[in-house]
Amino acid sequence: MADFTIILGNKNYSSWSFRAWLALKATGAEFEEEVIPLDETGTRDAILRHSPSGRVPVLKHGARTIWDSLAICEYLAELFPEAGLWPADPAARAMARSVSAEMHAGFAALRTSMPFNIRSSLPGKGKGDGVQGEVNRIAAIWRSCREAHGAEGPYLFGNFTIADAMYAPIVGRLITYKIELDEASAAYCAAIAVYPAYAEWAAEARNEPWIMPREEI
Numbered sequence: 001m002a003d004f005t006i007i008l009g010n011k012n013y014s015s016w017s018f019r020a021w022l023a024l025k026a027t028g029a030e031f032e033e034e035v036i037p038l039d040e041t042g043t044r045d046a047i048l049r050h051s052p053s054g055r056v057p058v059l060k061h062g063a064r065t066i067w068d069s070l071a072i073c074e075y076l077a078e079l080f081p082e083a084g085l086w087p088a089d090p091a092a093r094a095m096a097r098s099v100s101a102e103m104h105a106g107f108a109a110l111r112t113s114m115p116f117n118i119r120s121s122l123p124g125k126g127k128g129d130g131v132q133g134e135v136n137r138i139a140a141i142w143r144s145c146r147e148a149h150g151a152e153g154p155y156l157f158g159n160f161t162i163a164d165a166m167y168a169p170i171v172g173r174l175i176t177y178k179i180e181l182d183e184a185s186a187a188y189c190a191a192i193a194v195y196p197a198y199a200e201w202a203a204e205a206r207n208e209p210w211i212m213p214r215e216e217i
């Protein structure tokens, strides 16, 4: 039995689950996963059996329970320093933590108007109030990370880090809703879209049977 079990929501809809799962995959550790379909009878009880917050994702490691995507990422970064989940350089690491926290705490307009729906193609939909301003801010974040620290590879800080895990579901949304981007941001999206773990999650999302009407626009 693997040391780690991660409890997730539907792969097609649960963007917070996706973030923690990407970080766990990036450690290279073996793990088991359980998907709890959201918005069904019994969903809440099923989640509460694992998570005191009533939300997914949850990571179980022996007797420990870690909930909340960013807390899981931080926990894994401590446990697997060799995985480079945060950049080694202190200036890069500070920036990576800042942009990750900004994602974790923000972009409410985009998250509300453009629900995560990685298997769908919905060009032109989801253009609610405030969305374009948030897209512009996200593109500016990506450009500044790549310009300052991205020379070693195609991701925000060169190699894949927690910052990429935090923004990968935004990439998924920008692809689903076909949002126009500047060249550098489009190149970053293209790099994330072919990152093997991203592609694996997207393929599994396509095979899920569940439909969540409140997430379909």
Ligand SMILES: N[C@@H](CCC(=O)N[C@@H](CS)C(=O)NCC(=O)O)C(=O)O
Pocket (backbone or CB within 6 Å): 009, 013, 014, 015, 016, 017, 038, 039, 043, 044, 054, 055, 056, 057, 067, 068, 069, 070, 104
């Ligand atoms: N801040 C939390 C947010 C977690 C969250 O909102 N998860 C949603 C799914 S993406 C959830 O568990 N919803 C419970 C439900 O729909 O019953 C995190 O970063 O993990």
